[in-house]
Each structure stands twice: as structure tokens, then as C-alpha cells.
Amino acid sequence: MSRFERQKKLPGFGSEGQKKLSESRILVIGAGGLGCPALLYLAAAGVGTLGIADGDSIGESNLNRQTLFGQNDIGKSKAETAANVLKEKYPEIDFNIIPHFLKAENALDVLKSYDLVLDGSDNFGTRYMLNDACLLLKIPLIMGAIYQYEGQLMVFNFEENPMNYRDIYPIPPKSDEIPNCSETGVLGVLPGIIGNLQAAEAIKIRTGIGEVLKNKVLFYNLKTCAFYDVAIEPNPDSQKDIPISEEEFKQRDYQISCGLAEIISWEKALDWSENIGNSKLIDIRELDEEPIVENRAFEKIPMKKLMENPEQIMDVENIFLFCKSGQRSELLAEKLKELFPEKKICSIRGGILDKLSPFKNKGK
Secondary structure, three states: OOOOOHHHOOOHHHHHHHHHHOOOOEEEEEEOOHHHHHHHHHHHHOEEEEEEEEOOOOOOHHHHHOOOOOOOOOOEEEHHHHHHHHHHOOOOEEEEEOOOOOOOOHHHHHHOOOOOEEEOOHHHHHHHHHHHHHHHHOOOEEEEEEOOOEEEEEEOOOOOOOHHHHHOOOOOOOOOOOOOOOOOOOOHHHHHHHHHHHHHHHHHHOOOOOOOEOOOEEEEEEEEEEEEEEOOOOOOHHHOOOOOOHHHOOOOOOOOOOOEEEEEOOHHHHHHHHOOOOEEEOOOOOOOOOOOOOOOOOOOHHHHHHOHHHHHHOOOOOEEOOOOOHHHHHHHHHHHHHHHOOOEEEOOOHHHHHOOOOOOOOOO
């Protein structure tokens, strides 16, 4: 008995449905809390080609929800690790690894070779960018999102007169309207549920079974175990904000800052800087600022020098900043994040004066 035998027995699915899946090319953006379960069940169902796009590396705090990864994977590429894990389980599937974040300059070239896109990203800029790219390329887009105890599921650009993300959210939020990404919290089971629903919609679209979630937004509340959906009418006014050509798309700035800088503890900063590749721990205090500490664990680059020449960190992917009390490093992290939105840039809480600082009893 083949592993697809039970699927083929389903009324309306059969061998024809399995054949359609085996010929499908699906791209998953983000191998995180949404992407991991979606990838796992798409691979298990027999999707022929899966693309995995993610420029991030695995951190310990990811492990409560990103279930393709374990403790030994910390510091590794999410896209490459997810592909390796799935390849072990399902060697007949072709995996395309895109180990970097998509930008307006490269997104269209990546998306063009796929039948369907699943968005498991965690920021508004990427959502608007993928929405516009899929509209230009006429590719269905399945978007999932979570916030604390609630999740959303949407299918865009499917069949005639479809809705798109701008029909629901016509105006992108300002940076100060976005919750701090590092403080909202999440139970791992919630993105697992939404990611699986994304995979289910993808299978329905590619095989033609069932009724696709078209022109609706599905809401799920984990606390009350309640599902409900809201019908959405396509809004003609949203079309004015969608680029009309690939050239216009590539010139768009889709950057939307997450508002506040990510603030982490000394324990996490040291763990990440030591175990995640291409990382740098930076003391942004002035050269003669007390307490003076000399330690090979970090590099000293005063804040003014770093702002005058931010290109000096161009090749570093994970940057952890600290100052005396944490205020300047938070401000600088925000400014650098605006310049380099694809990088992980964190401010260390409490700075050198924090009671948990590994340097607090050293130097002057």
C-alpha cells in the first residue's frame, strides 16, 4: 500500500487528485510557526515541488511553535533545515531552498515558477509585497496571520472577481501602530492550526475538491474554540495602490518598520551571538565611557561612528547592541532596522548596568 492510498480512496479525490498534487509547485514564504506545519502537511500529501523562502536562522525561542526544528538546530538556516528534515521523510519531493528574504527586486523572479503561494511571514511589509506580486503574476495567495490567541486565514487572487489584501487593509499601518513583535507572545498550537488550514486550502485549490475560502476572512479564537468568517467584497478603490507593471513593483518600497526595536536579555544576547552564525555583539558607548570593559566577546563601535558609517555592518546578519542603560541601544536598533529591515537587530535590556550583565563587575 502506498502512503497516498487513503487519500486516493476519498470520494472526489482519487488518483486524479493525487496526480494534480504531484504536479503542483507551491512556494511557502517563511519557515516559521505557520510555515512549518504547512510545509509538513503539504509534503506529506505529496505536493511535487515545494519552495521554502526564509532568510532567518533558528533561535531557541522559535522552538515552541516551529516544530520542524530542535535544540541542535539553533543557529542554522530555517529554509535549509526545514528542507533537510522534510527530505529525510519524503525523498521523492523536490525542494527549492531560498535562504534569504524576498524583496521587491527579487520577489517576482522567485514567484514566477510556482502555481500557488502560502504566506507565513510575520510582517506587514512582506504581506503587501506578496499581495501585489501575486496579483501581477495572477497566482493565488493563501495568507495566515496570528495575534496572541487569535488567528486569521484568507485566500486572495483566486478565480473571478477575487479579493486581495488591500481590500481588507487598504492603508498600511504606521510604525507606531504595530505591536512590538517581540512582546505579543504566542502559544505554539495556534500557528500550528492556522498553518494546517493554509495547507488544506492549498490542497483544495490544486485538486479542485471542496469549496475554497474565497472572498472571506476566517477567524479562529483559541480561548473560546470559536470559528467564524466574514464576507469581503472586492473594493475597486484598492486597485489604485497596486503596481501596474513589474517595473513599478520593483521600485516600490514595501518596508514597514515593526515600530519598537526588539529588546532582549543578556542571557539571550550571549546565547544567540555565540550560537547563531554571522553574529556580532557591539558596545555602542563612547571609547572613554565608564565602566570601561575590554572583552573579546564584543566589538566596540560608538553610536555616532555606527550611524555615520552603517555600511560597516552590511555583511552581518544578526546584530546585538548594548550601551550603558539600554536607552541608546534601543534607539540605534530602531534606526538600523529601518536601514536593514532584513537583519535581526536587537537592543540588550538594561545595558552594561543591568544586574545580569556579564561585564558588570569588570573594568572600572
